[in-house]
Amino acid sequence: MMKVNSLFCTITLLVSFTVRAHGGHDHQAPEATLIHLLWILPGIIALAVVAGRIYLNSLSKAYKINQVKTNKYQG
Helix, strand or coil, X not given: CHHHHHHHHHHHHHCCCCCCCCCCCXXXXXXXXXXXXXXXXXXXXXXXXXXXXXXXXXXXXXXXXXXXXXXXXXX
C-alpha cells in the first residue's frame, strides 16, 4: 500500500492540471510541440529501457531461461 501511495503522490506532483508557465511561454506557438517533445524524449527513452528490462526479466522467469552475461574482450 505504501508503494501505491508514494507512486500516486509522485504522479500528482509531476502531472499538473493547470499550466504554470512564465510570461512569454507560448503553448500556441507552431514550434511548441516539437520543443516539448525534445524536452521529454530522454524520459520516454529511459522508461522504454526500464520497461524492456522488466519485460525480458519476466519472460526469462516464466520460461526458466538463464540470461547469459557476456564479458567484454580485454585485449
